[in-house]
Amino acid sequence: MNYYTPDLVPLHGPDYAADPHAVYARLRQYGPIAPVEISPGVPAYLITDYQAALDLLKDTDTWSKDPRIWQATLPVDSPVLPMMQWRPNALFNDGDVHDRYRSVITDSFSLVEPHHLRHQVAQAADQLIREFAATGEADLVTQYARPLPLVVFNALFGMPDHYSPRLVAALAGMFDSAGPEEATKANADFEQYVMELVALKHGQRGHDLTSWFMDHPAGLSPEELVHQIVLTMAAGHEPTTNLISNALSRMLSNPDYYSTLSSGSLTARDAINDVLRSEPPMANYSAHFPRFNVRFHGTWIHANQLVLVSYAAANTAPDGLPTDSSRTDGGAHLAFGGAGPHVCPAKQPALLIATAAIERLTSHLCDLELTTPRDQLSWRPGPFHRALAHLPARFTPVTPDQAGVTPWTSPSSSTRPEATSRQKPLTSESTAPHPA
Numbered sequence: 001m002n003y004y005t006p007d008l009v010p011l012h013g014p015d016y017a018a019d020p021h022a023v024y025a026r027l028r029q030y031g032p033i034a035p036v037e038i039s040p041g042v043p044a045y046l047i048t049d050y051q052a053a054l055d056l057l058k059d060t061d062t063w064s065k066d067p068r069i070w071q072a073t074l075p076v077d078s079p080v081l082p083m084m085q086w087r088p089n090a091l092f093n094d095g096d097v098h099d100r101y102r103s104v105i106t107d108s109f110s111l112v113e114p115h116h117l118r119h120q121v122a123q124a125a126d127q128l129i130r131e132f133a134a135t136g137e138a139d140l141v142t143q144y145a146r147p148l149p150l151v152v153f154n155a156l157f158g159m160p161d162h163y164s165p166r167l168v169a170a171l172a173g174m175f176d177s178a179g180p181e182e183a184t185k186a187n188a189d190f191e192q193y194v195m196e197l198v199a200l201k202h203g204q205r206g207h208d209l210t211s212w213f214m215d216h217p218a219g220l221s222p223e224e225l226v227h228q229i230v231l232t233m234a235a236g237h238e239p240t241t242n243l244i245s246n247a248l249s250r251m252l253s254n255p256d257y258y259s260t261l262s263s264g265s266l267t268a269r270d271a272i273n274d275v276l277r278s279e280p281p282m283a284n285y286s287a288h289f290p291r292f293n294v295r296f297h298g299t300w301i302h303a304n305q306l307v308l309v310s311y312a313a314a315n316t317a318p319d320g321l322p323t324d325s326s327r328t329d330g331g332a333h334l335a336f337g338g339a340g341p342h343v344c345p346a347k348q349p350a351l352l353i354a355t356a357a358i359e360r361l362t363s364h365l366c367d368l369e370l371t372t373p374r375d376q377l378s379w380r381p382g383p384f385h386r387a388l389a390h391l392p393a394r395f396t397p398v399t400p401d402q403a404g405v406t407p408w409t410s411p412s413s414s415t416r417p418e419a420t421s422r423q424k425p426l427t428s429e430s431t432a433p434h435p436a
C-alpha cells in the first residue's frame, strides 16, 4: 500500500505563490486527491475535487480534526505548527467537545447586531483612512486591509480604542517579523493583549464578545476562554484581510468595476463573490485526519495522515461549480469551509465587514487606482492562504479642512454604538448549536 509518491508537489515555494492555478492543474492529473508538500519535509494529501471535498467535510465518522497523533511526527520548531497544532478550541476538536466550544462562538456572534457591526467597521475604516488620506498614496494591504479587522475585533471584544494599535502591531509583527526573535516578541505581545483583555472584562463586563464568552452557559475554564478568543481573532483576521485586499485588487484593475464605482452595475459584493469563488482567502485548509486506514476516492490513506481541502482548486475544478458568470451569489463555493460541523461560524459578519470596509474606502477615496498592475503584484508565499503582500494605490488627497463628508467629518463618528444595539440574554435555547 504505497501512499506517498516521491513526487510531492510543493505548496510552500514561490512558484505556487506566483501561479497557484497552474499548480492545481498539475495536481488534478493525480485525480481527486494529490500528494503535496506544505513545508520542506512535511507531506500531505490535497483534495482538489469538489465532490471529494464535500464527501470528506461531511463524514465525521471517518475524518477527525484532532491533529495530535500526526503532529507528534513533526519537529517541535516546524513552521506549520502555529496553523496546525492542537489546542483546546473549536477548530481542533470533534463531537461534543467541538459543539461546546463552537456554541460559545456562534451564540456570542448572534448577539452582534449587523447595524452595530457596520458602525464599528465605519469607525475603524475612517480611523485608518485618516492616517493616509492627506498623502495621496497608500499600501492598501498594510495600511488598511490588514489592520482593519483587528481594529474592529478590538471594539467587538470590548477593548477601549486606544488598545487597537497594540493588537495591530503585535499581529503585524507576526506577519512581517525579520526573524524568530521578533516573531517570538510579537507572539508574546499578542498573548499579553489577550490577558489584559480578559482581566479587564473580569473586572467589568460589557456589551461585547469577551463578556458573552465569559457568561456563556458552556462555562469555559479560564484556559478555554483564552483559546476561544485567540481562535476567533486569529481565524477571523487573515481571511478577512485577504478577502478585502483580493477584492480591492480586482475592483481597481478591472474597468468593469472601477468605471462603475460611482454609477455602474458591478459592486464590492460582486468583487467579493468573485474572490470567494476563484481566489478564496484561505486557499487550502480544513486539515483532517482519517481515524483508520481508508480508501478515499481511489487513494489509500493511512490513519492519522494529514489531508487538506483545496477550496481554491475544488471551486475551480472543471466539473465543479457552474461557470455561469452572470451568477452574482458566488455559487456554492467552498471558501468558508463548505460544509460539515467546522464550516466558518462567522460568514455573515465576515461578509459584512469586508463589504462595508471596501465601500467606505472607495466612497472616501473615489478615484483610487493601483500603482502596480494586478498581474505584477506580489503574493505572500505559504500553503494555506491567498494573500497579497502589498497593494500600492494612489488617489486625490483628502484633508481635514475639506468641505463635504470626509474621514474626519463622517456622521458615524458621533453615533454611540451602545445606543444602536440591544442586548439579548444568553439562554439555554440560544446555546443550542446552530448552522453558520
Ligand code: HEM
Residues within 6 Å of the ligand: 090, 091, 092, 102, 105, 231, 232, 233, 235, 236, 237, 239, 240, 243, 276, 280, 281, 282, 285, 286, 287, 334, 335, 336, 337, 338, 341, 342, 343, 344, 345, 346, 347, 349, 350, 351, 353
Ligand atoms: C469575522 C471574521 C471571521 C471569524 C471571526 C471567523 C472565525 C472562524 C472560526 C472560529 C472557525 C473555526 C470553526 C470550527 O472549527 O468550528 C472558522 C473556520 C473557518 N473559516 Fe472563518 N472566520 C472569519 C472570517 C472568515 C473568512 C473571511 C473566510 C474566508 C472567506 C473564512 C474561512 C473559514 C474556513 C475555510 C474555515 C474552516 C477551517 C477549517 O475547518 O480548517 N473565515 N472561522
